Amino acid sequence: MxxxxxxxxxxxxxGWHVARGGRMVEFAGWLMPVQYSSIIEEHNxxxxxxxxxxxxxxxxxxxxxxxxxxxxxxxxxxxxxGIEPGRxxxxxxxxxxxxILDDVLVYRLPEGGEFPYMxxxxxxxxxxxxxxxxxxxxxxxxxxxxxxxxxxxxAVQGPKACSVVxxxxxxxxxxxxxxxxxxxxxxxxPALVSRTGYTGEDGCEVIIAADVAAEVASAIEGExxxxxxxxxxxxxxxxxRLEAAMPLYGHELTESINAAQTNLGFAINLKDRQxxxxxxxxxxxxxxxxxxxxxxxxxxxxxxxECPILHGGQRVGFxxxxxxxxxLNRAISMGYIDPAYAAxxxxxxxxxxxxxxxxxxxxxxxxxxxx
Amino acid sequence: MDPKQLNYxxxxxxxxxxxxxxxxxxxxxxxxxxxxxxxxELPAVGTKVSAGRPFGEVESVKATSDLYSPVDGxxxxxxxxxxxxxxxxxxxxxxxxxxxxxxxxxxxxxxxLMDLEAYQQQIAGQG
Numbered sequence: 001m002x003x004x005x006x007x008x009x010x011x012x013x014x015g016w017h018v019a020r021g022g023r024m025v026e027f028a029g030w031l032m033p034v035q036y037s038s039i040i041e042e043h044n045x046x047x048x049x050x051x052x053x054x055x056x057x058x059x060x061x062x063x064x065x066x067x068x069x070x071x072x073x074x075x076x077x078x079x080x081x082g083i084e085p086g087r088x089x090x091x092x093x094x095x096x097x098x099x100i101l102d103d104v105l106v107y108r109l110p111e112g113g114e115f116p117y118m119x120x121x122x123x124x125x126x127x128x129x130x131x132x133x134x135x136x137x138x139x140x141x142x143x144x145x146x147x148x149x150x151x152x153x154x155a156v157q158g159p160k161a162c163s164v165v166x167x168x169x170x171x172x173x174x175x176x177x178x179x180x181x182x183x184x185x186x187x188x189x190p191a192l193v194s195r196t197g198y199t200g201e202d203g204c205e206v207i208i209a210a211d212v213a214a215e216v217a218s219a220i221e222g223e224x225x226x227x228x229x230x231x232x233x234x235x236x237x238x239x240x241r242l243e244a245a246m247p248l249y250g251h252e253l254t255e256s257i258n259a260a261q262t263n264l265g266f267a268i269n270l271k272d273r274q275x276x277x278x279x280x281x282x283x284x285x286x287x288x289x290x291x292x293x294x295x296x297x298x299x300x301x302x303x304x305x306e307c308p309i310l311h312g313g314q315r316v317g318f319x320x321x322x323x324x325x326x327x328l329n330r331a332i333s334m335g336y337i338d339p340a341y342a343a344x345x346x347x348x349x350x351x352x353x354x355x356x357x358x359x360x361x362x363x364x365x366x367x368x369x370x371x
Numbered sequence: 372m373d374p375k376q377l378n379y380x381x382x383x384x385x386x387x388x389x390x391x392x393x394x395x396x397x398x399x400x401x402x403x404x405x406x407x408x409x410x411x412e413l414p415a416v417g418t419k420v421s422a423g424r425p426f427g428e429v430e431s432v433k434a435t436s437d438l439y440s441p442v443d444g445x446x447x448x449x450x451x452x453x454x455x456x457x458x459x460x461x462x463x464x465x466x467x468x469x470x471x472x473x474x475x476x477x478x479x480x481x482x483x484l485m486d487l488e489a490y491q492q493q494i495a496g497q498g
Contacts, residue, residue, distance in 0.1 A: 039432050040407045235406055235433050300410045302430060323432050324409040
């Protein structure tokens with residue numbers, strides 16, 4: 001069961017979660033709510049109205065210094081040079097072997113702010129990436145400011161999320177392009193609002209100072225509840241992102257997986273540029289490595305991380321995440337499979353804790369919202 | 372069933388023994404930890420079970436967990452309504468949510484079980 005949580009880091013919303021019945025668990029070194037009422041209820045509230053998620057555990061690094069644009073471009077699979085102010089790019093960070101160190105959002109912050117760039121990294125990778133960036137920046141005049149604990153980040157997700165946030169501040173997220181951000185105020189305090197998220201729904205994420213986070217979260221909650229919204233925990237965040245086929249570091253993305261295997265082509269730009277890992281990614285594209293796919297699993301059991309994928313009794317891949325989809329009410333998984341079996345519709349089997357279960361390769365994402 | 376009259380395993384199963392027959396279920400605390408349940412795998416009648424060994428599985432949207440037998444013996448009855456009514460584990464874990472009945476083969480296997488007070492201390496210690 002759950003080990004000790006005394007030494008966990010706590011977000012500025014810890015008391016807010018506990019006051020709402022949040023069941024607190026250790027996640028990536030942080031004490032976080034896995035659920036308040038029910039994962040399925042929180043999942044459904046996000047799909048139909050609004051889910052409010054504390055994502056303050058994710059690392060927030062601000063950058064400045066001469067040559068910062070070129071420096072960050074050299075660390076990311078996506079082109080950073082030339083991003084317009086106020087725009088955001090999802091990217092992978094890879095090592096020399098093209099293996100995935102993290103998946104990140106790089107923000108080219110709006111003009112006139114304190115810093116030109118910001119990066120959001122996974123909670124479990126924060127120290128690793130901090131060390132990686134600092135070691136790559138040695139001898140350069142690049143400065144990294146880790147403001148993870150000084151700030152809070154709240155994701156407001158769902159079809160009614162933008163209108164909830166619009167009511168409370170100066171930025172209407174619906175006026176922003178997808179993967180764009182703007183400075184403004186929310187509940188009277190300075191906020192960076194971005195039209196981003198990790199649920200497959202429309203919505204936004206807001207970054208505010210840590211000491212005002214509880215007030216802002218409560219105000220968002222008040223508006224959200226009026227339209228059927230709920231606070232939502234890590235459990236719902238996981239089922240939502242899985243349905244939307246968004247990779248999770250430690251599952252679909254690890255240091256044993258080359259960026260070329262991920263089917264995240266949009267996030268990898270190899271053309272006319274050089275970054276750490278580029279040549280290894282080019283080489284991996286030509287090799288016949290297992291590739292990321294979706295699986296529809298027969299029956300009511302979820303095929304979870306590490307379940308072998310079989311074909312004709314031979315192991316041809318492995319599952320990286322799986323659940324019973326609350327939206328689709330059936331078992332879904334993501335995993336990596338030999339490219340020979342990766343075509344949509346290919347019938348395979350998964351070994352679920354010793355029981356061989358039929359499965360079919362399914363197009364990703366499993367769930368796509370109606371526009 | 373009254374939780375005070377039950378015995379408990381470290382792995383969050385409860386047992387009620389009467390006339391050599393153990394009724395086994397999981398505690399409300401276990402149900403809460405598991406989160407929304409989606410599936411239960413039950414043993415067949417006649418299956419031999421032993422204390423501390425898995426006899427079935429329960430799945431939630433979040434994870435799959437083994438169900439451990441708190442006693443040695445043979446399964447003589449299975450709650451076949453559970454797979455279609457998993458909500459019984461939430462609403463009545465000590466009554467209609469019972470999972471299996473076991474004819475106990477070894478009284479020794481009962482000795483390691485806790486009473487309610489000891490079990491509550493265990494879960495309090497786990498935070």
